[in-house]
Amino acid sequence: MIQTLQLVPEYKEELIYPAICKSMEALGIEKELQTDFKVVIKPNMVMAKSPDFPVTTHPLVVKCVARWLREHGVTNIILAESSGGLYNAEHMKNLYHVCGMKQLEPEVSLNMDFSAKTVNCPDGFANHSFHIITPIVEADYIINICKLKTHAMTGYSGGIKNLFGVIPGLEKPQLHYRWPEIEDFSRMLVELSQIVAPQLTVIDAIDAMEGNGPTGGTSHPLHMLLAAKDLYTQDYFAAGLMGLDPMKIVMIRQAMEKGLVKPEEMELKGDPIPDTLTSFKLPDTQKLDFTGTLPGFLKKPFLWIAGRLLKSYPQLDQKLCIGCGKCAESCPAHIIQIKNRKAVFKKKGCISCFCCQEMCPMKAISVKKAL
Template sequence: MDVIINTSENYRLDRLEACLEEIFSEMGGLEKFVKPGMKVAIKPNLLMAKKPEDAATTHPNIVHVIVKLVQKAGGIVSIVESPGGPYNIPLLKKVYSKTGMEEVADITGAELNFDLRVNKVDNPEALYLKSIQILKPLCEADLIINVAKLKTHGLMVYTGAVKNMFGSIAGLEKSDYHLRMSDNTRFAECLIDIFLATKPSLNIIDAIIGMEGDGPSAGVPKYIGGILASTDAFACDYAALKIIGVDYRKVPVLKLAEERGLFDKEKVNICGADISKLQPDSFDVPAIAREKKTNSLLSFGKFIKKSIHPLPVVTEEYCIGCGKCVVVCPPKAAKIDNNTMIIDYKKCISCFCCHEFCPEKAISIKRNLLGRLLRYRRV
């Protein structure tokens, strides 16, 4: 499982083109994957309508260069994504415009997907999701190129290549998965199952500027200066975690993939740029709650359980009462009262969707002293 890493100091098109051409050359040439007339779906991370400089989404210039190289190889390109929130044409237009994808399409002639249909897919390798509804344009593509963004994640520790394919699920159906798979382990297994249903042929991670802190949307842009690529998304994520100094076993998706025999770190061959030259001096990663080895703490009762459980908290002076948290909240624990978000903690499942999709960064994750001591640490 080769992972090719190359460096790029910035998002200039000429620099990106040279960087990606070198990567594809190391992989045997893009023509190895793209044949003339192939329908190629590029799946970026377009979490929400954020500007490229916010580092919450895949940079449009990386998508631009990949589109041009695929077209040069004879592929017919579409850009496909289901952002957070309702899956409808007005929202897609807003997201494509804000993230720079509309401009990419205008310049390159790539098609922006507005087909809202889904296809039912059998998923025999899945643990839970043996049958699943996937975006129709991804199902019909001859080749999927997964173009992720390196970021932290409040629930899953890190988001990269594997988790990016969660965007192959239409709109608010993603919230349903959060509700049905509300503990970290089951949700991570769900993400793996969804990835297995899509199986992109190429996985690329935009790690030129990643996101640390309260990702995947409210964190801080962090310069790293690299692009990673592999035919194996698990290996690609493993290499990205090595760059930011995170033990892969602290990331539920990688830990569980290893247990399922989908990933073996001993078979990962990292090629290209020296990882040590890309590693930042520090990278702030809010780590996932430790799995308790025993149930002894629960014997102390509901107070202890509540004290160690992380919760979303609204900062009222930042909240504008837009209601996006209400739309994306799986258990319907959020409401707007007097132009401010109110959370019903009896319903809250700590999926942090409200935190993830708040456009004003008005929602943080509460980590009280007891919770930090028992369940959290900084990596």
């Protein structure tokens, strides 16, 4: 498995394009493409946020990938994403504009087909079928371009997690509600990524996010572009670059248990890993594991009790809340209402998925431990 790493000091086309060219060459992408292919690029556009913040895939990375494709004869290039929140023309037009993707037209077509198709997953543990946005289902070649971030629920967000955005709009909170436990939710994510099976995954880590990701954290630039065909081993590698233990990220551990993560087969091409990397701050939701010194047979019961005592819940800062309702719209448990232009959370029913925190544009929702 070839993993590329290119150092890119900042978001400038003249710096990103050569890095993309080197990555594509190292991975042999030209040999896999036909000029009549419909190539779908799946970015991270989780919310309407300017590319100045490390929340969404930077449009210059998409632009350089599309430029490389066009220079290799591919002209049918579609950008397709279902962000958090609604999946319709009004919502997506705003996202394309705010996230800086609008400027990519006409070289890249911005998807305006908001239909979805059912794709069977007969052997799935989690789901026996997925409802997936049509451009992804109809693509000849999928390029997954994600942003490297910490994540309140899953701990880490890279290639696998980015593919959750192929589920249309508010069907995503329904999956959160169906699989509230991290083990089940992660299993669903891995199965979904196997169904989507992108041919190439690029990680935008020129600027990345630490702390309360995927939307409320802060900048932690790695000045890197990563690319690989094997998104599972790449997620293992990228989590390590962030100073995370990849085996504590449930979706990566599960992918490894399925034989999808093969670090021993990884060959790194491009620039060397800088020796100046520092660890990313974790989201407030991530529980401390102080079981390291306990005998193995005590770990499970201890973690069961600690998991309940240390369970995290959303906490609202009334002063910051503008009553926009985005949290209520995305809450799978339907326990948030807007009253007098403020969000009101019911005490019971929270599944601690943090979709509300993820979608809040004002960073008005923080994390409170039960204890």
